[in-house]
Amino acid sequence: MQVVQEYVQRWYESGLEPDEYICHGRSGNLVDIEEAATGERRQVLTFCTNDVLGLVQNPAVQQAAIASIQQYGTSNSSCSVLSGRIDLHRQLENEISEFKHLPHTQLFLNAWMALQALMDAFCHLAIPVPGFQHTRETLILSDVLNHGCIVSAITNAGTRSGKLFGYSPRVRVRAYRHCDMDDLARKLKRYARPDDRILVVSDAVFSMDGDIAPLPDMIEIMSAYPDSVLVMDEAHASGALGATGRGIYEHFGITPQTALDKGIVPLIMTTFSKFAASAGAAISSPVPELKPLLNVSPTSIGTISLPPPITAAALESIRQVRQNPNIVQRLQENTRYLRSRLIEHDFEAIGETNVVPVLLPQEINPKVFARKMIVEHNIWVSPIWFIAKPRLRITANALHTHEEIDRLISVMVEVRKSMYKAALKPALDVSSLEAV
Numbered sequence: 001m002q003v004v005q006e007y008v009q010r011w012y013e014s015g016l017e018p019d020e021y022i023c024h025g026r027s028g029n030l031v032d033i034e035e036a037a038t039g040e041r042r043q044v045l046t047f048c049t050n051d052v053l054g055l056v057q058n059p060a061v062q063q064a065a066i067a068s069i070q071q072y073g074t075s076n077s078s079c080s081v082l083s084g085r086i087d088l089h090r091q092l093e094n095e096i097s098e099f100k101h102l103p104h105t106q107l108f109l110n111a112w113m114a115l116q117a118l119m120d121a122f123c124h125l126a127i128p129v130p131g132f133q134h135t136r137e138t139l140i141l142s143d144v145l146n147h148g149c150i151v152s153a154i155t156n157a158g159t160r161s162g163k164l165f166g167y168s169p170r171v172r173v174r175a176y177r178h179c180d181m182d183d184l185a186r187k188l189k190r191y192a193r194p195d196d197r198i199l200v201v202s203d204a205v206f207s208m209d210g211d212i213a214p215l216p217d218m219i220e221i222m223s224a225y226p227d228s229v230l231v232m233d234e235a236h237a238s239g240a241l242g243a244t245g246r247g248i249y250e251h252f253g254i255t256p257q258t259a260l261d262k263g264i265v266p267l268i269m270t271t272f273s274k275f276a277a278s279a280g281a282a283i284s285s286p287v288p289e290l291k292p293l294l295n296v297s298p299t300s301i302g303t304i305s306l307p308p309p310i311t312a313a314a315l316e317s318i319r320q321v322r323q324n325p326n327i328v329q330r331l332q333e334n335t336r337y338l339r340s341r342l343i344e345h346d347f348e349a350i351g352e353t354n355v356v357p358v359l360l361p362q363e364i365n366p367k368v369f370a371r372k373m374i375v376e377h378n379i380w381v382s383p384i385w386f387i388a389k390p391r392l393r394i395t396a397n398a399l400h401t402h403e404e405i406d407r408l409i410s411v412m413v414e415v416r417k418s419m420y421k422a423a424l425k426p427a428l429d430v431s432s433l434e435a436v
């Protein structure tokens with residue numbers, strides 16, 4: 001432990017550790033938080049929650065979770081293969097299948113486990129069956145900025161949930177440049193061998209850059225490789241993209257059938273931690289045979305199934321979105337308003353979705369910027385300084401009002417003025433950065 005202790009001490013001395021806040025309650029976007037280090041309490045306006053549709057406090061969603069506890073208890077206390085599923089699991093799978101236009105859906109505890117299960121199932125066929133010879137290698141192409149759960153799953157894809165299986169054919173992984181379709185086409189051409197099974201995987205909305213994968217171009221390029229598989233991680237796309245929140249296919253005015261028509265197998269991973277007021281993930285597919293393999297992967301069989309209140313909250317949330325798509329439109333309208341106000345005030349907001357990264361000049365430490373916002377102005381945004389290039393990460397949600405967004409902007413302008421004065425003089429004429 002000596003190395004760990006020395007390392008963490010240095011980490012603290014360098015100011016690299018995240019500030020820790022403890023939530024004591026929430027009403028709309030007002031959150032009562034305690035700073036763990038000092039015990040100081042304050043009420044802040046949050047722009048860092050992933051509860052993008054504001055459903056965690058929706059009475060119907062909360063009631064569904066409570067009713068499920070009364071019917072089933074708080075946990076299923078086992079995995080579904082050994083102890084069966086609850087009816088809510090089946091209902092949730094059916095609801096997602098309809099929402100995503102893909103008929104076969106399997107649930108998981110989270111995105112990391114879902115994608116590991118997919119690698120086990122797709123690359124290694126999950127369990128050896130006597131007499132079946134699996135000989136074909138897998139080639140995986142992955143966007144270089146994909147989320148950590150994808151990176152982890154594909155890095156471990158050569159094994160089966162951490163175990164080496166000598167009998168299983170090789171899995172080869174290549175990264176392509178971020179959203180660069182020429183590079184994807186080039187790498188497919190360079191690395192695909194005649195007998196390969198090809199899988200291309202991408203965030204639909206990139207969680208740190210807030211931009212959208214070029215899905216139609218991906219389909220076009222992959223159509224040269226019949227039976228190739230296209231995995232879209234819709235963690236930030238579900239409930240946020242498309243007129244009714246169905247995700248990236250709806251955003252581009254197509255459905256997974258478009259991919260199928262081009263000979264591509266579309267898979268979608270939905271997660272419930274953002275739009276669906278819950279936790280957990282699902283993989284949806286047009287292929288019925290994939291589901292039993294996902295069901296016996298170690299990340300299904302070796303762990304608990306989704307607890308009843310988690311399942312019920314996700315199920316009711318999707319029903320709310322389907323009944324009431326105007327919450328999606330509110331989110332999109334708030335996103336447009338927030339982005340336009342940032343641009344108006346010369347902030348470098350990148351991407352195009354409700355995940356709004358704001359790049360700051362190199363000299364400005366995003367952690368200090370965000371800390372000033374919270375301590376001096378009671379506005380909460382996420383500073384990013386170690387999992388991606390330094391930035392502020394702001395998330396718009398459906399509950400924000402224009403007045404709240406205006407308040408955020410005015411605070412950002414004020415903090416920028418105070419920090420840039422100290423850090424950037426005379427490189428920037430701060431007098432031109434007027435407060436709003």
Ligand SMILES: Cc1ncc(COP(=O)(O)O)c(C=O)c1O
Nearest residue numbers: 110111112147203207235271273
């Ligand atoms: C693109 C992407 N995929 C997966 C995840 C993980 O989702 P979850 O925490 O719901 O399992 C995230 C979470 O931030 C994400 O942004």
